[in-house]
Amino acid sequence: MKRVIGKIDPSDKNVSIWGAGFSGLILGYYLKSEGYKVTIYEKANKVGGKIQTKKVDGGFIEKGPNALYLNADGLELLKELKLEPVPATKKLKRLLMINGKPKRPFQMGLLSRLGVNVYKKPPLITDGLTVSEFFRPLLGQENVNRFISPVLSGVYAAPSEQLHFRTIFDQVGTKAQYESYFDFIKHMLKVQKAQPKLEVSGSVSFEGGMQTLINRLADVMKNDIKLNYREPFKLKHNTIVCTDAMSASEMLTPVKPEMARELSRIRYTELTSVTVFLKREIRPLNKSFGVLIPHDTGFNAFGILNNKAIFPLNNENLLSYTLISKKKLTEEDIISDLRQLFPEIGKEDIDHTENNHWDRALPLYDLQRYLAVKKLHQISLKEDHLALFGNYAAGISLREMITAAKNFAKDPQNYPETT
Numbered sequence: 001m002k003r004v005i006g007k008i009d010p011s012d013k014n015v016s017i018w019g020a021g022f023s024g025l026i027l028g029y030y031l032k033s034e035g036y037k038v039t040i041y042e043k044a045n046k047v048g049g050k051i052q053t054k055k056v057d058g059g060f061i062e063k064g065p066n067a068l069y070l071n072a073d074g075l076e077l078l079k080e081l082k083l084e085p086v087p088a089t090k091k092l093k094r095l096l097m098i099n100g101k102p103k104r105p106f107q108m109g110l111l112s113r114l115g116v117n118v119y120k121k122p123p124l125i126t127d128g129l130t131v132s133e134f135f136r137p138l139l140g141q142e143n144v145n146r147f148i149s150p151v152l153s154g155v156y157a158a159p160s161e162q163l164h165f166r167t168i169f170d171q172v173g174t175k176a177q178y179e180s181y182f183d184f185i186k187h188m189l190k191v192q193k194a195q196p197k198l199e200v201s202g203s204v205s206f207e208g209g210m211q212t213l214i215n216r217l218a219d220v221m222k223n224d225i226k227l228n229y230r231e232p233f234k235l236k237h238n239t240i241v242c243t244d245a246m247s248a249s250e251m252l253t254p255v256k257p258e259m260a261r262e263l264s265r266i267r268y269t270e271l272t273s274v275t276v277f278l279k280r281e282i283r284p285l286n287k288s289f290g291v292l293i294p295h296d297t298g299f300n301a302f303g304i305l306n307n308k309a310i311f312p313l314n315n316e317n318l319l320s321y322t323l324i325s326k327k328k329l330t331e332e333d334i335i336s337d338l339r340q341l342f343p344e345i346g347k348e349d350i351d352h353t354e355n356n357h358w359d360r361a362l363p364l365y366d367l368q369r370y371l372a373v374k375k376l377h378q379i380s381l382k383e384d385h386l387a388l389f390g391n392y393a394a395g396i397s398l399r400e401m402i403t404a405a406k407n408f409a410k411d412p413q414n415y416p417e418t419t
């Protein structure tokens with residue numbers, strides 16, 4: 001159920017969008033392409049929301065997303081926008097911190113090494129099932145914490161005990177149970193294989209970083225965006241709220257209290273991303289995407305990205321690494337993490353750091369969010385000219401939002417089935 005919530009009336013071509021983050025811009029773009037006259041109201045003095053690139057000597061700092069993972073809709077969008085993608089380096093090692101060292105767990109036949117029985121029957125897939133509960137009978141809690149949680153944290157910034165199974169593995173659809181874990185793995189691989197082959201695939205950025213994508217979308221709609229807009233929210237015919245759920249709740253409280261109540265149930269995680277410019281390489285991260293770090297291993301960050309290895313063209317003269325953490329990081333925290341990875345690093349090796357904190361970085365993809373969104377879909381059945389969009393509704397990634405926005409713009413009355 002990763003889609004826009006609600007619908008608009010296609011016979012009225014005037015649409016008001018609130019919020020010019022990626023969700024507002026991409027929905028505005030597709031609606032405009034379908035012949036709507038869009039006005040986007042943004043309270044900040046710039047567009048892009050979480051997508052912000054800062055140019056520094058010889059490279060870029062991404063304060064939010066560093067890449068768009070392409071699907072067919074994403075690739076078509078880039079063609080329409082005449083944007084040349086800069087692909088991430090292929091075949092980089094994906095490392096996980098195991099026993100104090102970054103290692104390649106998924107290359108070494110993880111399941112057979114752990115001696116697990118893949119023919120075991122997994123639990124029933126109920127509405128309340130968490131990712132941790134699904135994998136626990138197969139791997140045991142300790143291995144879920146060591147292998148599953150860090151990988152999912154890299155996307156959702158939340159441990160697998162909190163993540164809602166049906167949402168995270170939405171490829172399972174409405175299936176209630178698999179005969180074995182082997183069947184589940186087989187199904188996931190089949191879904192992956194069925195994806196169309198694209199001429200450019202994987203993660204991409206742009207010359208100028210992710211900001212280039214935002215600037216191009218904003219350029220297409222330059223006469224339709226009102227920045228620094230501080231007037232109180234007005235519910236007009238054909239309004240789409242594209243802010244985070246908490247702001248949407250505040251805006252809708254006076255006019256749609258039932259919706260506002262559900263939106264207020266959606267919780268957010270805070271995140272810090274610190275980009276560090278070093279004078280020397282972190283050798284254990286050579287030729288790798290970076291490393292994911294399980295909780296309780298003495299690190300402050302849960303992931304460290306090797307920016308130069310991922311996008312060499314955008315980081316020509318810089319050795320830059322981005323630490324992603326739940327809490328705010330001090331200089332000591334940063335040094336401590338770098339030294340745990342590579343003890344030869346000292347304070348003198350740091351050229352400079354860029355520390356960025358988001359209070360409401362990502363919505364928590366837990367059961368509470370799932371139930372709130374489900375209820376919002378039900379409430380919206382009574383609405384025919386109000387919709388809600390954003391990364392709490394249509395998937396956390398930019399790629400999912402592109403597909404959801406495109407589908408909605410094509411047929412904004414085709415209301416989704418609620419399960």
Ligand SMILES: Cc1cc2nc3c(=O)[nH]c(=O)nc-3n(C[C@H](O)[C@H](O)[C@H](O)COP(=O)(O)OP(=O)(O)OC[C@H]3O[C@@H](n4cnc5c(N)ncnc54)[C@H](O)[C@@H]3O)c2cc1C
Nearest residue numbers: 019021022023043049050064065066067247390391397398
């Ligand atoms: C550190 C980090 C790394 C990430 N990495 C990736 C990645 O590599 N790849 C990927 O696909 N995704 C990534 N994501 C996720 C992705 O960036 C977000 O899901 C997406 O950018 C969110 O877009 P949005 O429009 O839903 O929300 P936002 O970006 O939060 O935009 C909401 C907008 O609404 C505006 N607004 C709020 N209240 C009002 C109001 N009352 N009136 C008018 N305007 C208002 C805000 O100012 C803002 O501009 C990452 C996220 C973070 C935080």
